[in-house]
Amino acid sequence: MLNAPEPSQLLYKIMRPEDLIRSMAFGYLHFNRVDCYRDFKDADLHDGEQLPGDVRGNTATKFEKAEHFSAADYYVRSRSRTYACCFSLDNSEHIWREYADGSANGKIGLEFEFGKLRARLNETLHPDKCMLQADGKPCIQIFSVNYGMVDYVDWETYRANTEHLPNPIRYTYLKDACYAPERELRVSLSALGMGEFAFADGSTMAFSDSLQAQFDFRSAFADGTIKQILIAPGSNLDFLRVEFGKLGIAAIEGPCVRDGDPAPCALRRTT
Structure with missing residues (x-):
């Protein structure tokens, strides 16, 4: 069983401004394949991997109808078909320091309410309502x-x-203790680690390094799924006002930095 927080728990996601603006413009949350995390320094190269102490036992366990396919093989394949979108339980100095580097325009944080985020994603990703595209198909x-x-x-x-x-x-929810300051909650999307997935034309599906899950940011702001936006000290506020304005969102005038910490910058829709 996975451990989930109370529905009222606040979650924090730190992003480069350009990445957030693109996600808002095209309406998606970005998920990385867990064996492909390379997009920030000190990324966990073992993310989603079976534990070293488990490998021997997993390798020795074979499937009755596939004698050359072990449990270890199953876990490797499952890992290559699992994606994660990551958040922190804390608005900590650690996450602001360690994540979303590389933009001249600073950093932005989103504050989510867990219960509302879960309900929204469950509805969006329900198999009866969600259609995916892979390789354009x-x-x-x-x-x-x-x-x-x-x-x-x-x-x-x-x-x-x-x-x-x-x-x-x-294995997707186990990490080395050195990563404990992350205080991570993750949303994962995982496909069965057996067999292949075929399209109607007979070709098989390849699992890309990342995928985009539909997410309506406007509705998420309106219903409180996203509680507020946080802007790091030193961020380019002029750039943010212009780009958010293109999306029909305007920052209310006022200080966005307080006592050197990222502080809420209240937003309102203009359209």
């Missing part, structure tokens, strides 16, 4: 959606398979 929604707080463990010694083989998603 329409396909059904094949991903399971999970929400949980990451557990931080001693990566070299911890075991997850001592009693039984864990669900592959369990």
Whole structure:
């Protein structure tokens, strides 16, 4: 079982301004494939990987009807079909320092309410309502959606398979204790780690390094899913006002920096 916070828990996501503006303009949340995190310094290269202490037992466990395919193989394939969108439980100095580097225009944080975010994503990603595109071809929604707080463990010694083989998603929510300051909650999208997924024309689906999940930012602001936007000290406010203005959102005049900390910059829609 994954551990989820109370619905009222606030979540924080730090982004480069250009990335947020693009996400808002095209209406999506960005998900990285967990074995492809390379987009920030000190990214966890073992993200979603089976634990070192589990590998031997997983390798020794074979499938009855596929003798050359082990549980370890299953976990590797599952990892390559799992995506995550990551948030922090805390608006901490750590996340502002470690994430969203590389923009001359500063950094932006979004504050979400967990329960409303979960409800919105569950509705958006429901298989009966969601249609995905892969390689430009329409396909059904094949991903399971999970929400949980990451557990931080001693990566070299911890075991997850001592009693039984864990669900592959369990490895998505285990990270080395050195990452504990992240206080991470993640939303994951995972596809079955067996077989192949075929299109109507007979070609098989390739799982790209990332995917975009539909997300209506305007509605999320309106219903309180997104509580506020935070702007880091030193960010280019002129750039932000212009770009947000193009999206029909205007910053209310007033200080966006307080005591050297990222402070709320209240927003209102102009259209």
